[in-house]
Amino acid sequence: MKKQIFIALLALGAFWAGGIDTARAQSQFPSVRIENAAGQMINTSTLAAKRVPLIVSFWSTTxxxxxxxxxxxxxxLDEWREEAEFEVIAVxxxxARSSSVAKALANGNGWDRFTVLYDKNQDFKRALNVSMAPHTFIFDANGRIIYSHVGYTPGTEEEYIEKIKSLN
Amino acid sequence: MKTALKHIFTATAVLSLLAAAESASAQDQQQERDYGRLSGSFETNTIQYVPDRDVATPTDRFGSNNYLKLDYSIGGFTAGAQAELYAPVLQGFNPNLQKSRITNKFVGWSDGKFNVTVGDFYEQFGSGIALRSWEDRALGFNNSLEGVRAGFSNDYVTVKGVYARPRMFMGYTDTWVRGGDVSLSVGRLLGMQNHYLALEGSYVNRFMGGYAADSSITVDPGMNIYSGRLVLDLDFGLSIKGEYVGKGDDRHMDDGQWKAMKGNAQLIEIGYSGNGLGIFFTGRRLERAGTKIDAADGSEANTMNYLPSLTRQYTYSLATLDPYSTDMDDEMGGQLDVFYTFKRGSKLGGKYGTRVHANVSTFYPLEKRGAKMYPMYRDVSFDLEKQWNRKVKTTLLYAVQTFSPNNGVTATTEVHNVFVADVLYKFTTRNSLRVEAQYLYSKENTDWWAATAEFNLAPRWSFFVSDMYNHGAEKVHYYNAGVSFTQSRTRLAVSYGRNREGYVCSGGVCRLMPAYTGANISLTTSF
Known part of the structure; x- marks a missing residue:
């Protein structure tokens, strides 16, 4: 019994110490598959390819x-866009049960200037270690996280635009 | 074998912590090696109950629910654990949630196409009518599965299989769940470019060990559930989903007697969205569709599938006084949501646009229960949200909720008319005051009013005071006051007040929370 544990520990240790010798990429933007508004699966890394600052906000219908x-x-958004260049991504x-309601809600709320994504399997959520919503991240043009915030009180959005402006 | 697994999990957890420490120092040395990533979250909800002669005082003076979750990932490998501590459990939650334990732990591997998980996991087949395991901390609910899950996925097909036993309270039941789920992207196979069409199906077998000991009725302990689904998404904004679920013989109470009876359920969802308009309809029919985990347990934790009440989820207190709860055995109905935004610059839109939303939901029994068919519940609501200028934003809500006190046996109804006005005023870009005024008018019952004032210093501080009062029978003020502080990924909230007895529901699972007066501390953090 103890032998088994020892072997397991060793195996895990070796696996871990051996590591994967990939250089730590500069970008912290995850690369996972996610559904876009047209129902197609895309890779999240394509979002960072535009090289503009991103506000990424995780939300749900409830x-x-x-x-x-x-x-x-x-x-x-109109006023902000006059002050800085950036994109908003609403995840x-x-x-699967309520993602169709989410589509109706996003369209009905007129979020057509956001990139709305549907993380039905929560891969993107897990990749960024989001545990409660709303959780908002700000990425710089190089895909590095410069700010993150949990929860929302009216006016918090002003903090976001200031962070974005500090990048320009 | 079980202890071996336990030790492996412990070893993994220790390694994860080591890796995190290493990873921190590695950053200093600007090493290029990938040591993986440790992340986690902690949540506590703690109440100090205070004696109050106007509401019943709980027997315990203190309650505390705590959750710590740690996850480690490197490449395609992930491992994690969740520890829970009830010291003791909060009033109104199931008393079987007690002491502390590492309740969930898992190791998993995925290469993007294949994936396998050993340990505790959450799974859902289709809409969850056939099988769903999930966690709801506000309800003290967690029916995660412990076992093995494996899957494969590419552009055309997704297949998964599970063999596991469901969690109940702090341990596991004597029930085993085996099942598989397939989703086939028929549209892609046929080369459709702009539309999406998929055919899906599930099979679940529940083997209930407790049945053997139950002599009152002979039912096969292995019960089968199957589900067939169609998913269609057309590029002009129309989406349609349909599901049929069939259940084999299950133990069911009928006319005061246990009988072996079959069950079934149907679900249809139709959505349209485009041009500032979003319409969504859900219709559902349930006939003995609830599936229990355990033969004996009579509590709300004994649930293996997901049958939420398809009604609007309000955030205003007077609109949630009496929520509707699903009749899993005998119900048909649905709900319709319409969202519309009057565009910026249009006559009704103004400078910022105007948002309107309407919701209708209604539920009936499958067959008439009295002289005629009467509804069990109906809710019609309308709300309007308008930003007037950079300083002022208003939301108005009107809802009419109609309840049948005897669940559709007679035409008698009770009606709640709920009016809400919610005004947000920004003194500066970050300092704002939000005032919420609510009134509930009812011919059958006495009226209620409620008010909340909330002062925000964004993004960190928020202060609130609120009161809720019934004019007639109760004549008790349900007052509350509190403050919350948020710093990045950490939120601390402290409040004191008197709370009314009421139902908290999730996924068709409802719990009656008792009235109490006390101080509440809640802390959530993630890293």
Whole structure:
């Protein structure tokens, strides 16, 4: 019994110490598969390829503060765009049951200037270690996380635009 | 074997911690080697109960629910564990949640196409009518599966299989679940470019060990569930999903007697979206569709599938006084949501646009229960959200909720008319005041009012005071006041007040939370 554990430990240790000798990429933007608004699977790394700062916000249909946050950003987007260049990515973490409601909600709320993605299997959510919504990240043009925030109180969106402006 | 697994998990956890420490120092040395990534979260919800002669005082003076989750990943390999501590469990939660344990642990591997998980995992087949394991901490619910899961996925097909036993409270039941799920992208196989069409199916077998000891009725302990589904997404914004679920003989209470009876369920979802308009309809029919994990347990934790009440989920207190709960045995109904945004610059849209939303939901028994067919529940609501300028935003909501006190036996109904006005005023870009005024008018019951004022210093501080009061019978003020502080990924909230008895529901699982007065501390953090 003890022998088994020892072997298991050794195996794990070897696996871990041997590591994979890949250089740590500069970008912290995950590379996972996710569904876009057209129902096609895309790789999230294509989003960072544009090389502009990104606001990535995780939301769900049953999360009221998430919807308030995205609506607040949507209302101010025109004014913000005059001040800085960036993109907003709204990631729905609704499961397969309510992802269609999420589509109706995103369209009905007029989020057509956001890139809305549907993380039905929650791969993107897990890759960024999101445990509760709303959870918003700001990535710089090189895909590095420069800011992250959990929860939403009205006015938090001002913090986002300031961080974005500090990049330009 | 079980202890061996346990030790392997412990070893993995220790290694993960070591790796994290290494990884931190590695960053200093700017090493290029990948040591993987440790992440986790911690959540506590703790209440100090205070005696109050206007509401019943709980027997325990203190309750605390705590969750610690750690995950480690390197390449395609992941391992994780969740520890839970109930010291003791909060009032109203199931008392079988007690002491502390590493409740969930798993190791997994995936190369993008193949994946395998050993240990505890969450799984869902289709919409969850056939099988769903999930966690809801607000409800103290967790029916995760412990066992093996393996899957394969490419552009055309996704296949997965599970062999596991469901968790109940702090341990596992004597029930084993075996099943498989296939999704075939027929549209891609046929070369469709702009539309998506998939055919899907599931099979689940539940082997209930507890049945053998039950002599009151002879039912095959191995019960089969199957599901067939169609998923269609057309490029002009229309989507349609349909599901049929059939269940084999299961033990069922009928006319006060245990009988072996079959069950079934149907679900249809139709959605359209485009041009600022979103419409979504869900219809569902349930006939003995609830599936239990255990033969004996009578609590809400004994649930193996997902049958949420298809009604609007409100965030305003007076609109959630009496939520509808699913009748898993005998129900048909549905709900319709319409979202629309009047565009910026249009007459009704103004400078910022105007958002409107309507929801209708209604539920009936499968056959008439009285002289005629009467509804068990109906809810019609409408809300309007408008940003007037950079300072002022208003939301108005009106809802009419109609309940049948005897679940559709007679035409008698009770009606709640709920009015809500919610105004947000920004003093500066970061300092704002939100005021919420609610009124509930009911001919059959006495009226309620409620009010909340919330002052925000974004992004860190938020303060609130609220009160809820019934004019007639109760005449009790349900007051509350609190503060929350958020720093990056950590949120601390402290509140004090009197809370009304009420139902908390998730996935068709509802729990009655008792009234209490006390101080509540909640902390969540992730890293």
């Amino acid at each position: 999360c009221k503060p998430c919807i308030l946050e995205l609506n607040a950003m949507n209302d101010l 729905s973490i609704d499961d």
